[in-house]
Amino acid sequence: MKYPVFLGFRLEQEELLLAEYILHSLKSRGLKSIQDPFFSDLSSGIAFYPAADENTVKTISDWMHPVLIFTGKKTEKNKKDHDAFFYENGIAAVWKIPENGLILPPRLELPELKKIAYFISENSLYRKLFRQILSFGGYSVRTDFQSNETLNTELKRIAETDPKIWPALILVDLDSERIDISSFFYFLRSLFQKNPSLKSKTSVMAIKDFALPGLDLGTISTSLKPLTKRIFHPHEAILALCEAVSAPPISEKKDDIRIKPFRNLEEILYGTAGNYSDPASLKFMDQYIQTGQIFSRFILFSWLAEYLLSEEVASGVLLSPEPVIDPRNFLNSIRRP
Numbered sequence: 503m504k505y506p507v508f509l510g511f512r513l514e515q516e517e518l519l520l521a522e523y524i525l526h527s528l529k530s531r532g533l534k535s536i537q538d539p540f541f542s543d544l545s546s547g548i549a550f551y552p553a554a555d556e557n558t559v560k561t562i563s564d565w566m567h568p569v570l571i572f573t574g575k576k577t578e579k580n581k582k583d584h585d586a587f588f589y590e591n592g593i594a595a596v597w598k599i600p601e602n603g604l605i606l607p608p609r610l611e612l613p614e615l616k617k618i619a620y621f622i623s624e625n626s627l628y629r630k631l632f633r634q635i636l637s638f639g640g641y642s643v644r645t646d647f648q649s650n651e652t653l654n655t656e657l658k659r660i661a662e663t664d665p666k667i668w669p670a671l672i673l674v675d676l677d678s679e680r681i682d683i684s685s686f687f688y689f690l691r692s693l694f695q696k697n698p699s700l701k702s703k704t705s706v707m708a709i710k711d712f713a714l715p716g717l718d719l720g721t722i723s724t725s726l727k728p729l730t731k732r733i734f735h736p737h738e739a740i741l742a743l744c745e746a747v748s749a750p751p752i753s754e755k756k757d758d759i760r761i762k763p764f765r766n767l768e769e770i771l772y773g774t775a776g777n778y779s780d781p782a783s784l785k786f787m788d789q790y791i792q793t794g795q796i797f798s799r800f801i802l803f804s805w806l807a808e809y810l811l812s813e814e815v816a817s818g819v820l821l822s823p824e825p826v827i828d829p830r831n832f833l834n835s836i837r838r839p
Contacts, residue, residue: 504612506568506595506637509554511584517574517599518552524607525550556587563591563630568612568637570595570802585809592630594744595638595802608801613640618667621645622653622686623675628709628736632673632743638799639747639767641671650682654689661697668700671767676710676717676733683717687725705771706730709739710818719819727821730771734818737810742770744807748800764800 505528510521525548551558554571562569573596577584588596597608619641621632633643647653660668672690676683694701706729710716726733734742746767765773 505548505610506570506612508550509571510552511554511571511573512576513574520599521572560591563593568634569593573598585805589809592627594631594634594806596805597802609799615640615642617641617670619643619671619673620669621673622647622678622681624678624680625675631740635743635747648680650685661693661700668703671705673707676708677714684725691728705767707771708733709736711736723821731821732818738818741807744803746770
């Protein structure tokens, strides 16, 4: 079982003791209390840096390790400033240690890496954030594509020789300048025509900040409609992925009606698309907490949802108004376009 790197950010002594108690209680290869994170092995056991400050967070956020930050009363006093700092440095998972001493930690372990995601973007902040969020959903994320040639060559190679490592999610920033987006979508559609089985294994998520100049919406909509049904604003996409990686397996959804407010990625992308720019659309968060699901991983991202909503999340564009339902299995199956 693997865990993120844990940071104690401005913790008081009693909060630090509680954090150490929680981490010691985890079944693992042992807790390592790190004094210098810059010269430490973070690949084994449970790594905990108890005295993290802003410089520590900035440095570790540039690494490829999933990070979970423990905060306490000191951080709460300037919550908006600290939330902005965490967001601007690509931190996704933060848990505030309860003041009443009641220890009810959320799920702290990382899921096994069973899925691969490709993220095509030059935006360093979004690359950090999406990598962090997806790592809590069992995704290994690649962001190193420099051109259409390298991206297309890699996808073609995998399709022909090693489909087991085909990406389950292809996340495309339409504001990318390195990649010719229209050309890439044409290539992807042609690849799916030659390999129909790959299309059924692939979720495509498109993001765009519509405040920036860029592709003509009409042109790109024609290219995208065969692949997905919505263009998300980046903030919408962050909220959607936080929801998706917190969703329980389908089998659990059937057994427990209380946790139905959460949707998995398939439902978000190809079902009835939620409008994350509307605060009411995050009602599921309150429902989830109020029904006793306080161990949910979403607790780690709730600060991020609240922060983005306070900044007035911009809305994306719906390409297809209806959910794409498989008529052969109406209740349980959503089919990609």
